[in-house]
Amino acid sequence: MTVQVCTDADEAVAGISDGSTVLVGGFGMAGMPVELIDALIRQGASDLTVVSNNAGNGDTGLAALLAKGRVRRVVCSFPRQSDSWVFDRLYREGRIQLEVVPQGTLAERMRAAGAGIGAFFCPTGVGTPLAEGKETREIDGRTYVLEYPIKGDVALIGAHTADRMGNLVYRKTARNFGPVMATAATTVVAQVRDIVETGALDPETVVTPSIYVDRIVRTEVAV
Amino acid sequence: MTVQVCTDADEAVAGISDGSTVLVGGFGMAGMPVELIDALIRQGASDLTVVSNNAGNGDTGLAALLAKGRVRRVVCSFPRQSDSWVFDRLYREGRIQLEVVPQGTLAERMRAAGAGIGAFFCPTGVGTPLAEGKETREIDGRTYVLEYPIKGDVALIGAHTADRMGNLVYRKTARNFGPVMATAATTVVAQVRDIVETGALDPETVVTPSIYVDRIVRTEVAV
Amino acid sequence: MNPTDSLVENPGRGPLGKDEMAAIVARDIPHGSYVNLGIGQPTRVADHLPDGSGVVLHTENGLLNMGPAAKPDEVDPDLTNAGKIPVTELPGAAYFHHADSFAMMRGGHLDVCVLGAFQVSATGDLANWHTGAPDAIPAVGGAMDLAIGAKKVFVMMSLFAKDGSPKLVRECGYPLTGLGCVDRVYTDLATFRLGPEGATVLETFGIGYDDLAARLDVPLAPANGAPR
Amino acid sequence: MNPTDSLVENPGRGPLGKDEMAAIVARDIPHGSYVNLGIGQPTRVADHLPDGSGVVLHTENGLLNMGPAAKPDEVDPDLTNAGKIPVTELPGAAYFHHADSFAMMRGGHLDVCVLGAFQVSATGDLANWHTGAPDAIPAVGGAMDLAIGAKKVFVMMSLFAKDGSPKLVRECGYPLTGLGCVDRVYTDLATFRLGPEGATVLETFGIGYDDLAARLDVPLAPANGAPR
Numbered sequence: 001m002t003v004q005v006c007t008d009a010d011e012a013v014a015g016i017s018d019g020s021t022v023l024v025g026g027f028g029m030a031g032m033p034v035e036l037i038d039a040l041i042r043q044g045a046s047d048l049t050v051v052s053n054n055a056g057n058g059d060t061g062l063a064a065l066l067a068k069g070r071v072r073r074v075v076c077s078f079p080r081q082s083d084s085w086v087f088d089r090l091y092r093e094g095r096i097q098l099e100v101v102p103q104g105t106l107a108e109r110m111r112a113a114g115a116g117i118g119a120f121f122c123p124t125g126v127g128t129p130l131a132e133g134k135e136t137r138e139i140d141g142r143t144y145v146l147e148y149p150i151k152g153d154v155a156l157i158g159a160h161t162a163d164r165m166g167n168l169v170y171r172k173t174a175r176n177f178g179p180v181m182a183t184a185a186t187t188v189v190a191q192v193r194d195i196v197e198t199g200a201l202d203p204e205t206v207v208t209p210s211i212y213v214d215r216i217v218r219t220e221v222a223v
Numbered sequence: 224m225t226v227q228v229c230t231d232a233d234e235a236v237a238g239i240s241d242g243s244t245v246l247v248g249g250f251g252m253a254g255m256p257v258e259l260i261d262a263l264i265r266q267g268a269s270d271l272t273v274v275s276n277n278a279g280n281g282d283t284g285l286a287a288l289l290a291k292g293r294v295r296r297v298v299c300s301f302p303r304q305s306d307s308w309v310f311d312r313l314y315r316e317g318r319i320q321l322e323v324v325p326q327g328t329l330a331e332r333m334r335a336a337g338a339g340i341g342a343f344f345c346p347t348g349v350g351t352p353l354a355e356g357k358e359t360r361e362i363d364g365r366t367y368v369l370e371y372p373i374k375g376d377v378a379l380i381g382a383h384t385a386d387r388m389g390n391l392v393y394r395k396t397a398r399n400f401g402p403v404m405a406t407a408a409t410t411v412v413a414q415v416r417d418i419v420e421t422g423a424l425d426p427e428t429v430v431t432p433s434i435y436v437d438r439i440v441r442t443e444v445a446v
Numbered sequence: 447m448n449p450t451d452s453l454v455e456n457p458g459r460g461p462l463g464k465d466e467m468a469a470i471v472a473r474d475i476p477h478g479s480y481v482n483l484g485i486g487q488p489t490r491v492a493d494h495l496p497d498g499s500g501v502v503l504h505t506e507n508g509l510l511n512m513g514p515a516a517k518p519d520e521v522d523p524d525l526t527n528a529g530k531i532p533v534t535e536l537p538g539a540a541y542f543h544h545a546d547s548f549a550m551m552r553g554g555h556l557d558v559c560v561l562g563a564f565q566v567s568a569t570g571d572l573a574n575w576h577t578g579a580p581d582a583i584p585a586v587g588g589a590m591d592l593a594i595g596a597k598k599v600f601v602m603m604s605l606f607a608k609d610g611s612p613k614l615v616r617e618c619g620y621p622l623t624g625l626g627c628v629d630r631v632y633t634d635l636a637t638f639r640l641g642p643e644g645a646t647v648l649e650t651f652g653i654g655y656d657d658l659a660a661r662l663d664v665p666l667a668p669a670n671g672a673p674r
Numbered sequence: 675m676n677p678t679d680s681l682v683e684n685p686g687r688g689p690l691g692k693d694e695m696a697a698i699v700a701r702d703i704p705h706g707s708y709v710n711l712g713i714g715q716p717t718r719v720a721d722h723l724p725d726g727s728g729v730v731l732h733t734e735n736g737l738l739n740m741g742p743a744a745k746p747d748e749v750d751p752d753l754t755n756a757g758k759i760p761v762t763e764l765p766g767a768a769y770f771h772h773a774d775s776f777a778m779m780r781g782g783h784l785d786v787c788v789l790g791a792f793q794v795s796a797t798g799d800l801a802n803w804h805t806g807a808p809d810a811i812p813a814v815g816g817a818m819d820l821a822i823g824a825k826k827v828f829v830m831m832s833l834f835a836k837d838g839s840p841k842l843v844r845e846c847g848y849p850l851t852g853l854g855c856v857d858r859v860y861t862d863l864a865t866f867r868l869g870p871e872g873a874t875v876l877e878t879f880g881i882g883y884d885d886l887a888a889r890l891d892v893p894l895a896p897a898n899g900a901p902r
Contacts, residue, residue: 001557027735027754030754092809100814102814102816104775107771108340108773108776114555116549117343118365119343122780123822137342139342142341164538175736175770176771179773183555198538202428209542210502211480212555225728250530253524253525253526300588303583326587327547327549346552347591347594347595350622388739395535396524401543402543421765421766429768434732
């Protein structure tokens with residue numbers, strides 16, 4: 001359906017329900033939808049499951065959302081970083097649940113959700129604690145573990161430029177999880193640095209086609 | 224490993240063994256690696272399994288390869304077309320094996336081969352003759368059929384432009400199966416309309432990164 | 447869409463022509479939908495989408511925002527639809543490869559898919575890829591992917607085969623394309639909504655409901671305005 | 675690579691420094707390889723690749739043909755490596771998203787991956803993501819994907835932990851990252867080839883083979899020039 005071009009980040013995150021699963025793009029700060037997360041904090045949804053590569057850095061963005069007690073559960077590959085003190089404290093106090101997923105499996109599980117795949121046999125993590133309790137199978141001489149899709153109610157992602165239809169292009173390694181998350185959530189919200197007229201993006205270079213994007217908002221970001 | 228820039232199509236297909244599984248790109252004529260197929264005919268490999276969307280049109284290209292009796296088995300989604308008389312005759316005479324695969328499942332099975340996925344549960348074809356004898360499973364209320372990867376020994380694809388490292392870009396709907404097949408074969412051979420210096424392609428727009436490409440050859444094609 | 451969702455009977459006119467059927471399908475596609483039109487008759491639906499419909503066409507060979515068929519001077523061998531007919535692109539188009547294109551389809555991102563059919567069962571089973579003739583060469587293309595992928599699957603077909611047998615049936619006799627996947631059937635004589643309980647008649651053309659029901663052997667009910 | 679693939683002992687020198695280890699790993703990467711260098715010490719390998727090595731670096735956050743770390747005036751927040759350090763791109767680079775990047779890894783397309791480790795077993799099991807300490811917060815990142823993905827997995831580590839215990843062991847005591855996935859181990863005291871039968875010593879530094887064997891408790895053999 002036609003993309004909603006929002007006037008600000010608050011409009012872009014309106015209506016996110018308590019209990020939602022929110023996919024949050026970015027790898028470190030590259031591609032991180034900071035303004036959308038800030039707006040989500042103002043919006044107030046709680047009891048969230050957040051799916052993201054990391055679990056917040058410093059005291060802003062995802063870390064601030066966690067610090068407000070809005071997040072029940074984090075699904076990520078790498079929560080522990082030198083500046084992940086907010087998550088660390090909540091985790092040690094037993095106030096947040098954690099599911100650690102290998103980074104490529106995290107991406108592939110979201111891709112499966114977006115691609116209508118019910119489950120897939122993945123070689124990553126076989127024989128490790130992260131495969132404990134999971135179904136395994138030997139196929140053609142190699143052992144695989146069965147992994148299930150991760151679907152979001154909402155995806156918050158950062159992209160570089162959108163056209164007014166909602167087609168997205170990214171910039172350098174800020175692309176990371178954005179294109180995958182855009183396929184895997186019911187409502188996809190993208191913050192972008194620029195919105196151009198429909199037709200201004202080369203159709204060969206569009207990374208996320210408009211069909212995946214529900215709301216776009218231009219935010220002021222350096223670079 | 225470093226891409227081989229070939230002087231002609233014959234060099235590009237050298238060494239293909241009898242009994243190989245050959246993935247052949249293209250959808251109709253768009254993206255069809257006609258010169259590589261012609262070279263494969265001259266090269267002489269036989270007892271081939273060909274994986275392609277169609278099973279040859281008219282008397283040239285894939286149809287000519289079939290007519291020479293070089294193909295034991297075809298894996299495709301749509302063999303029967305108004306001008307697929309070569310395949311039709313071989314099939315009715317019992318001289319060629321056929322595995323029909325839904326088009327999206329064909330693409331996804333090659334994607335799985337390229338992505339290290341051992342098998343995947345796919346909703347396509349459930350309850351139809353094409354799922355007969357296949358393992359099924361209900362996941363989250365929906366029934367899926369288990370599908371396995373299709374891996375090629377060789378992929379022959381058509382792209383628009385390569386740089387001298389082997390990065391590829393495609394043009395319009397001629398992209399089709401090329402990028403997927405490039406991930407799914409041991410040796411990937413691309414015919415392109417132009418070869419440019421390394422650095423001349425925008426890294427944001429590369430569709431098939433050089434890692435997937437083993438041999439490139441410039442062929443003279445209209446457009 | 448039939449605005450009241452109560453049965454509308456049009457017995458005082460002839461059956462729908464192919465273009466009229468296409469126009470009615472086009473009318474029922476919501477504004478801004480992402481739509482795949484199957485090969486053949488469904489392609490005609492594009493000609494009946496009003497200006498400003500906001501409908502974006504997908505072709506499974508790797509393009510969103512496909513434009514009309516190419517005029518002779520616009521033909522580009524690198525740009526075709528799934529039927530291998532030269533087409534054009536519209537502003538806001540995007541190209542992608544086959545795995546991404548069918549991921550889009552299979553993942554349920556398209557709003558509507560319009561397909562032809564040999565037979566449809568009253569509970570939405572679809573048979574449109576194979577006549578089951580023993581000497582037929584099987585060829586499925588994207589039919590099975592399309593059948594199970596879109597949020598809504600519309601079928602366009604004549605209600606009766608040339609031999610007079612109905613194509614809306616209790617159970618498909620032809621090999622299936624998909625199970626319980628069809629939401630609506632648009633025919634020359636009537637349009638139907640399908641569901642687990644059977645077929646609901648939304649509108650008739652050149653025939654009344656009772657005559658229609660007498661010619662079909664499926665669980666059938668008139669639309670009664672209840673919410674869909 | 676050790677050209678004869680027979681054991682070379684270098685007892686008359688000290689153990690390798692970190693940069694010397696990196697140089698030896700760099701020497702063993704074949705020309706034109708596609709390589710992922712893990713976070714931390716493996717990153718140093720890039721500094722020792724000779725001009726014209728043709729080696730193409732992959733970073734799993736979505737870039738092939740990554741260049742050196744960015745100089746202060748080159749820093750771009752949109753361009754980092756997997757350790758979130760600002761880097762640069764080289765001509766012939768390509769960007770892709772995370773699912774494509776790990777498909778590339780998992781699908782076995784990278785020639786070599788170089789990783790650090792807490793422990794490696796003589797049969798190639800890898801432990802490099804978790805110390806197993808009860809209060810540690812688990813964090814795996816891409817370690818498990820990298821461990822099982824590349825055609826060859828090289829590990830760089832000191833041979834002995836600070837407490838003197840060997841890190842090349844019969845069986846890893848730390849939680850595993852991958853099973854039987856390590857092909858080579860580069861340490862300060864020796865380089866090893868691993869396989870189902872155990873570890874083969876390729877080269878020693880600051881120690882002879884017999885002294886080395888006496889300090890390790892794993893199935894061990896000297897390289898004898900037999901084909902690998």
